[in-house]
Amino acid sequence: MGLGPFSSFMTGTWLEATVVAVVAGVVGFFVVVRGAAFAAHAIPQGAFTGAAGAALAGVSTLAGVGTFSLLAVAAMARWGRRARHDVVTALILVGLLGLGSLFLSMSSQYSEQTFSLLFGEPLAVSTAQVIPSASIGVACLVLVATIYRRLLLASVAPELVAARGVSPERVESWFLLSLGAATTLALPVVGALLVFSLMIGPASAARSLARQPLSAVALSVGLALLTVWASIVAAFYSNWPLGFFVGTLGVFWYLLGRGVQLRAARSLATAPGGAGGPASGRSLGPGPRRGSG
Amino acid sequence: MPAIVTALRSLRASQDEAVRLGAGSSSVLSVRGLSVQLGGREVLHDVSFELGAGELTGLIGSNGAGKTTLLRALLGLQAVSAGTVTLSGRRERAAVGYVPQKVGLDPDLPVRARDLVALGIDGQRLGVGLRSAARRERVEALLQSVGASHLADARVGALSGGEQQRVLIAHALASSPKLLLLDEPLANLDLRSTQETVTLLATLARSRGMAVLVATHDINPLLPFMGRVVYLAEGRAASGTTDEVVRSDVLSALYGHHVDVLHAHGRVIVSVSDQHHDGPGQGWGPEPRGEALVGGPGGQEAPGEQQAPEGCDLAPDDCTDDAPQAWQP
Numbered sequence: 001m002g003l004g005p006f007s008s009f010m011t012g013t014w015l016e017a018t019v020v021a022v023v024a025g026v027v028g029f030f031v032v033v034r035g036a037a038f039a040a041h042a043i044p045q046g047a048f049t050g051a052a053g054a055a056l057a058g059v060s061t062l063a064g065v066g067t068f069s070l071l072a073v074a075a076m077a078r079w080g081r082r083a084r085h086d087v088v089t090a091l092i093l094v095g096l097l098g099l100g101s102l103f104l105s106m107s108s109q110y111s112e113q114t115f116s117l118l119f120g121e122p123l124a125v126s127t128a129q130v131i132p133s134a135s136i137g138v139a140c141l142v143l144v145a146t147i148y149r150r151l152l153l154a155s156v157a158p159e160l161v162a163a164r165g166v167s168p169e170r171v172e173s174w175f176l177l178s179l180g181a182a183t184t185l186a187l188p189v190v191g192a193l194l195v196f197s198l199m200i201g202p203a204s205a206a207r208s209l210a211r212q213p214l215s216a217v218a219l220s221v222g223l224a225l226l227t228v229w230a231s232i233v234a235a236f237y238s239n240w241p242l243g244f245f246v247g248t249l250g251v252f253w254y255l256l257g258r259g260v261q262l263r264a265a266r267s268l269a270t271a272p273g274g275a276g277g278p279a280s281g282r283s284l285g286p287g288p289r290r291g292s293g
Numbered sequence: 294m295p296a297i298v299t300a301l302r303s304l305r306a307s308q309d310e311a312v313r314l315g316a317g318s319s320s321v322l323s324v325r326g327l328s329v330q331l332g333g334r335e336v337l338h339d340v341s342f343e344l345g346a347g348e349l350t351g352l353i354g355s356n357g358a359g360k361t362t363l364l365r366a367l368l369g370l371q372a373v374s375a376g377t378v379t380l381s382g383r384r385e386r387a388a389v390g391y392v393p394q395k396v397g398l399d400p401d402l403p404v405r406a407r408d409l410v411a412l413g414i415d416g417q418r419l420g421v422g423l424r425s426a427a428r429r430e431r432v433e434a435l436l437q438s439v440g441a442s443h444l445a446d447a448r449v450g451a452l453s454g455g456e457q458q459r460v461l462i463a464h465a466l467a468s469s470p471k472l473l474l475l476d477e478p479l480a481n482l483d484l485r486s487t488q489e490t491v492t493l494l495a496t497l498a499r500s501r502g503m504a505v506l507v508a509t510h511d512i513n514p515l516l517p518f519m520g521r522v523v524y525l526a527e528g529r530a531a532s533g534t535t536d537e538v539v540r541s542d543v544l545s546a547l548y549g550h551h552v553d554v555l556h557a558h559g560r561v562i563v564s565v566s567d568q569h570h571d572g573p574g575q576g577w578g579p580e581p582r583g584e585a586l587v588g589g590p591g592g593q594e595a596p597g598e599q600q601a602p603e604g605c606d607l608a609p610d611d612c613t614d615d616a617p618q619a620w621q622p
Contacts, residue, residue, distance in 0.1 A: 033402055146419050153416040156396075156404055156449070160464070163368055163391035164417040207403055211448065214421075216403040261401075 005236040012125040017228040019130065019137040020186045021198070025206075025221030026144055027182040028199030030175060032207050033155045038086055039076060039176065041196045042093040044183045046072035048192035049100030051117045056107050061117075062132055065187050069180035072096060077173040119243040120191030133185040140181035147174050152213055190228075194243045198224055201250020205257030223253050320381060321346050321471050321504035322367070327376035329362055335528055336362050340376070342523045342532035344472065344504035349495045351515040351535075352508040354525030360508040361394060363525065364474045367506075380472065390465030394476040398457060400450035406460045407432050407445045413467030435463040439493060455486030459493070466497070473497070473505045479514055487514045494518075512539065513560050539563070 031040045047069040054064025072092050080088045104114055144151070150171050154161040158168035186195045202223030203216075210216035231245035322344040329337040336359045344350050354360050365371035367378055368391055380388060410432045415422055436442050441459040444452060449460055458478055465473055475494070479487045491507075495518035498505040507515060512522070512535075522539065523532040526547045531538045538544075539561055544552040548565055555562040 033399070035399075145421050148421045149412060149416050149418055152404070152408075153412045156398065156402065156409060156412070157393065159391075159393035159396065160412075161416065162370055163389075163393070163465075164468075165369075166417050207401055210403045211446070212405055212408055213403055 005233050010232075010236075012127040012130055013232060014229075015127065015130045016125040016133060016189055017232055018225065019134050020189050021224040021228040022221050023137045023140050023182045024186055024195070024198040025202055025224035026141060026217055027178050028203035028224065029206060029213075029217045029220045030144070030151055030155065031179065031199050032203040033152075034175070036175075036179070037196075037200055038089050040179060040199050042076075042089045043069055043072045043176075043179055044187055044192045044195040045093055046096035047180075047183050047187055048117055049096045049103060051187065051192070052100050052103035052107065052114075055117075056103050061188050062184065066136075066180075066184040068096065069183045069187075070177075073173075073176040073180035077169075077176050080172075081169050116191070117187075118191050118193050119241050120187075120189055120194060120246075125189065133188075136181050136185045140178050140185075143174065143178050143181070147171060151175055190246055191243050194246050197247045197250040198227060201253045202227060205253035208257030208261040227253070319346055320344065322381070322506075323377075323379040324367070325377045325379070327363075327366060327378065328374045329359070329366055329371060330374045331362065335374075337366070337525075337530075338528045340523075340525075340530040342521075342530060344506055345520065346471070346502045346504055347499050348520040349491075349498045349505045349507065349515065349518050351512060351519045351522045352506050352525065353510070353512045353522055354508075355510050358525040359528060360525060361476055364391070364476055364506070364508060367472075367474060388468075388471045390468060390470030390473040392458070392461045392465050392473070392475040392478055395454070395480060396457075396461070398450040400448065402448060402450045404449055405446050406436065406441060406449050406452070406463075409449050409460055410435050410463045410467055413464035431467075435467055436460075438466065438497065439463045440489075453486075454481050455483075455490065458482070458486075458490055462493070462497075466501075469501075471503055473503055474508075475506070476508045477510070478507060479509050479511065491515060491518055512563070516559070516561065 028040070031037060047065045050064035050066070050068025050071075051061050052064075053068070054061050057064070075092045076089060079092075150161055150166050151174070153164075154166075154168045154171045161168050161171060182199070183195055186198060190198055203220040205223055206216045206220035210219050227246055227249045231242050231249065234240070234245045235242040320343045324340060324342050327337060327340040328335060340363065342350075352360050352363065362371055366373050368389055369378075407429075411422075411428060413435070414428065414431060433442065433445065436445050439459040439462050441456065441463060444456055444460060447456075449457060452460065462473075462475075462478075473494075478490055478494075482490060491514050494505050494507060497503065506523075509515065512519075515522075516535065519535055521533060522535050523530055524538050524544065524547060526544070527549060529547055531543050531547045539554055541552060541554045544554060544563065544565075551566060553562075553564040553566075555564065
């Protein structure tokens with residue numbers, strides 16, 4: 001054919017993947033530091049239903065994914081406060097997946113459509129398709145930049161942000177919205193199953209390797225970019241699915257981060273005061289009690 | 294924690310009513326007839342006290358006495374069913390600094406001590422926040438004021454309990470509060486860190502002309518520095534100077550049954566006997582405890598928690614080195 005991964009028909013793919021990686025890297029950092037990996041898993045799965053529904057109704061995938069991402073986010077923000085967070089997230093996930101299975105059973109293009117929604121179809125993005133997702137990406141980045149300090153402080157400890165007159169729940173809701181936006185634009189490219197891995201892998205390595213928040217965000221974005229770019233080239237030549245490379249690289253980044261951290265910890269092992277917490281002092285009486293004392 | 298976080302949302306609206314500001318005086322905070330209900334139960338009843346500028350005040354009470362609830366009410370995070378909280382001077386949220394009860398900080402969190410203190414300056418603002426030399430200097434000055442300059446570049450989650458406490462104090466001081474509230478800052482600290490923390494708080498109160506309210510279940514570390522005490526028990530409060538409040542008759546009236554207050558080598562032992570279960574002896578110890586026994590001896594207090602501070606078993610002779618007078622700077 002003579003067409004390489006860098007030929008002009010791939011321009012849309014490169015642009016789209018770049019937008020996705022930047023957004024996933026930024027949002028993923030907060031997913032990791034907030035321990036919100038389950039939400040980051042559930043929203044794309046729920047949004048998959050939206051994609052299946054969109055295929056059935058004959059509307060654009062982006063619209064379907066966006067609608068269902070928002071639906072999942074709104075439900076989490078609304079009910080996640082009162083009940084146990086993980087249980088609510090799980091119920092939203094299974095509820096939406098149930099609906100998704102119904103949509104798929106009614107759809108005629110069952111297997112092909114499903115496969116690309118779950119694992120992504122990145123090698124066929126046109127330049128025109130990039131515009132809507134780039135808009136969502138920019139909006140998402142503006143949102144995260146706006147709430148950045150509150151979100152970071154709430155990620156350290158929600159009480160600290162509450163003491164400053166900012167509701168940690170509201171911060172959480174905005175964060176979920178950014179997660180929904182990131183999902184919406186990433187899902188059609190990397191697929192419902194792998195949006196999550198693109199958010200978690202690079203960000204988890206960045207958390208281990210960087211010392212301060214802004215450099216961790218930058219590193220997370222850098223590794224996410226490296227992941228998608230390398231995956232596109234590898235997928236193009238091997239004809240293996242892009243998701244395989246994205247997922248594997250995600251795990252690789254995590255292991256790399258842990259490895260470097262362990263090495264650093266081992267070299268500091270003899271230095272005092274490394275561990276903090278329980279090792280730091282004898283208990284002088286009742287420990288801290290949960291709830292209002 | 295979910296209970297606390299859940300409570301925050303609905304209470305935002307009542308915050309303005311709760312914190313009514315008055316004319317300036319030497320009193321920084323005045324609490325009048327404060328009552329708080331949680332889930333239909335009156336957790337605090339008719340609590341009144343004043344906090345003075347430059348003073349360290351102890352908020353003493355056992356677990357479940359309502360210390361955290363009172364602090365949250367002062368912060369405007371807890372709706373009050375009756376009473377007023379009057380804060381003198383600046384009509385700003387930033388006028389109250391808060392150091393919450395032991396925050397479980399993730400050791401892998403890529404946030405250095407200086408980042409957390411910087412968030413104390415402007416963490417509630419929108420935007421990413423640009424770094425500037427002035428901001429950096431302010432952060433360093435704050436860290437220095439709590440003796441934590443050397444920790445500036447360490448990840449907060451990796452610091453020891455006492456070190457984290459200092460950084461959290463610097464974080465709270467960043468908004469130049471007139472009132473600093475600390476929830477059990479001495480829990481889980483060893484004797485040396487406890488003394489250092491209390492000395493630091495007393496010094497900060499004086500040098501900044503700030504009122505400091507320290508919630509703790511153990512009155513003893515505070516004794517040499519404490520101007521006044523607010524003693525919580527059974528949802529009620531007694532307040533005044535230590536000598537006025539920590540007396541058998543006052544505390545007996547507060548608890549509703551007989552309480553012994555013993556003085557030994559500069560330490561105070563509050564022994565609350567529980568008439569329903571056991572005689573005196575159960576509640577003996579260097580900390581005011583025994584309230585928990587109301588619910589039954591096998592209740593909240595695990596045997597291991599009865600242990601006295603280091604080197605200070607129940608043999609008073611061992612305590613002389615740690616006698617509060619020796620801490621006086």
